[in-house]
Amino acid sequence: MLGLLVRAQISLPPVDYSGVEVNTEIPNVIVARDTSAPDPWLQDPANGALAMAGISAVAAAIVFVRTRNDEDSSLPILIAALTANAVFLVSIGLLWPSFLGSSIPLEMFEDLSSEDLRLFVLPAFIKSLLAGVVIGAASYVMVKPHYGVTGLRADK
């Protein structure tokens, strides 16, 4: 069987490429970019919120890593505040498309009616705020044992 297949393959007629012309000319393509138009990524407020959330979360992590075991009671509150801010902004960034649609310029805020604000924007804002407060409080509870209270400490 294998012998038959091999023989069949060998007996295939050679392909004639004599009539084929290959165009080797490289077309002149000019890629032009309109620099006057604003970047659509920057125009989307949801992306801005997510970027700010990332910066806030990274700052909280850096503060925790650099100041762990310090004797300063304000540091856990700072970390909790930054974490809450990050969660709030992530939540706003994720909820944004659901109540305003994606890639909306900021000018559209002016067109929002009071009913839109009451039904969509305000509930989403309150939900995000609550999420931030809850996660911020949780992070405070987790971080607090790593910090001492400014003041007296028993030195054994």
Place this chain on the structure above:
Amino acid sequence: MTQENETARLLIQSKSMAAGVLLALFFGPLGLFYSTLVGGVIMLVVTGVIAVFTLGVGLLVVPLICVIWAVVAVNSHNENLMRGA
């Protein structure tokens, strides 16, 4: 008085001026929590009020106020440490 209490001593850490200024500059009232807790809470409320009444335009001056407050608070904290308070 136990041996542990006798050897207890004050260990208070000074605050970094650079950290205070940078946190207040980039994070506003939240960053101010590093320098002063009361100041952070007050500025958080003030920022909310400013944002509502100026439709967000007034938020441009908030980081500036926070930085000034942070500098004053960190200076005050560190001076108190030097005095042994």
